[in-house]
Amino acid sequence: MTHIEAYFRGEKAESLLFLAIGIAAIAFAVFAWLKWNEPFVKGMAVPLIVIGLIQMTVGGTVFARTDKQVSALNAQAAHDAQAYRSAELPRMEKVMKSFTAIKWTEIVFVLTGIGLLMLTSTDGFWKGLGLGLMLQGSVSLTLDVFAEKRGAEYITAVEQLSE
Numbered sequence: 117m118t119h120i121e122a123y124f125r126g127e128k129a130e131s132l133l134f135l136a137i138g139i140a141a142i143a144f145a146v147f148a149w150l151k152w153n154e155p156f157v158k159g160m161a162v163p164l165i166v167i168g169l170i171q172m173t174v175g176g177t178v179f180a181r182t183d184k185q186v187s188a189l190n191a192q193a194a195h196d197a198q199a200y201r202s203a204e205l206p207r208m209e210k211v212m213k214s215f216t217a218i219k220w221t222e223i224v225f226v227l228t229g230i231g232l233l234m235l236t237s238t239d240g241f242w243k244g245l246g247l248g249l250m251l252q253g254s255v256s257l258t259l260d261v262f263a264e265k266r267g268a269e270y271i272t273a274v275e276q277l278s279e
């Protein structure tokens with residue numbers, strides 16, 4: 117297996133995980149809202165649904181494009197390794213930079229969620245919102261840390277092509 121296939125196999129697996137988490141979060145939020153219809157549940161449902169939709173979109177998009185992307189990159193690397201390296205490194209640098217903004221957003225979700233849980237005295241909408249933000253932010257942050265690590269390893273492999 118090439119470094120391309122190894123990296124994108126991980127990306128594809130994680131995209132399915134994002135997709136599944138998004139679906140599960142939305143399904144749970146809708147179920148809980150219909151079953152209990154309380155302010156706490158309504159608050160929790162907001163980030164579960166909104167961030168769940170983002171997770172589904174990102175997961176589905178990455179999953180759908182991965183096989184075609186792997187084929188194109190493998191062909192380019194086989195035909196002209198230097199051209200592949202010259203194109204792939206800048207693309208991956210953008211991907212890695214985007215992780216910084218994404219992770220900070222997820223950290224803000226987690227911290228805001230913790231703050232709402234600690235500062236809200238009743239089990240109402242805002243406490244539920246805090247729990248939903250903390251849960252979704254934590255899960256997304258964890259997955260993105262693994263994706264960033266995988267990306268750094270891939271960049272190292274691409275950089276070593278000409279060495």
